[in-house]
Amino acid sequence: MTETSHCTSEQLIAQGYDGPWPAPIKLNLFLHITGRRGDGYHDLQTLFQLLDYGDDLYFRLRPDAKIRRHGSTLPGLSPENDLITRAARLLRKYGSPELGADIYLVKRSPLGGGVGGGSSDAATTLLALNRLWNLNLPIEHLVQLATILGADVPVFVCGHSAWAEGRGEVLHPATLPPRWYLVLTPDEHISTARLFAETDLKRDCPRLSLPVPDDDTPDDNVFTPLVLRQSPAVRHAYEWLNQKGLSPRMTGTGSCIFSSFDSKSDAESIRSMLPPELNGFVARGLNVSPLLEKLDPK
Secondary structure (H helix, E strand, O other): OEEOOOOOHHHHHHOOOEEEEEEEEEEEEEEEEEEEOOOOOEEEEEEEEEEEEEEEEEEEEEOOOOEEEEEEEEOOEOHHHOHHHHHHHHHHOOOOOOOEEEEEEEOOOOOOOOOOHHHHHHHHHHHHHHHHOOOOOOHHHHHHHHHHHOOOHHHHHHOEOEEEEEOOOEEEEOOOOOOEEEEEOOOOOOOHHHHHHOOOOOOOOOOOOOOOOHHHOOOOEOOHHHHHHHOHHHHHHHHHHHHOOOOOEEOOOOOOEEEEEOOHHHHHHHHOOOOOOOOEEEEEEEOEOHHHHHHOOO
């Protein structure tokens, strides 16, 4: 990740930006494939846990129909083609063609880690510009747009931890017990397309009746054995947590590995033991996204 410029929140607000608008990331507490679909996609079942960690976005309206991205840039992807810009252009179809915006991204979430950072950025863009452009589209319409952008975008638009099925767009809100998470972030981008093409990917998990009682919630991810076989960096992170008896899990299609804890102090204690080659962060699990609180402050 590189920065085209470095601005503090105070500097951005002084320049006329509105924000920060939070874009929290997620963990998949389990991930199953239950079959193939006629449209070429797979049917999934998963449990999304939102975290109090992620990116921030700032928005400044402009009257010249231009949508400009600033701040953090993503390697190998021009700002004109990332999910943030695509979300803004998609939303603008439902308003005046003169609508424009400067969008400044402060990136904290790991890239290609299976935590939905780009999807959350897109969801925040939809919700923020729907408000700032005075479009007032209902949430159901925004979820439809989110589905066009990607399978993980709808859960961030809805703003609740949730059970999910279908491609990930059929959501059942979940109320999860309070937990803290240590998330390790191996510096490796995992190819989702390559994983789905693997011949030994398990595609026939028994279909669960959602929601599942807490005591019966699975904790496995069908992609984990494939990624551990392909990636020494991910395998090292997984084995380090496993050797400490911390029941590591992988989120999404990788590469982030996580363990859960009863308290922040327990999670921070393990983080303090990380060897120099392993990086990670501690975050609290959320049932409701801070983005919803931004939209509807109590």
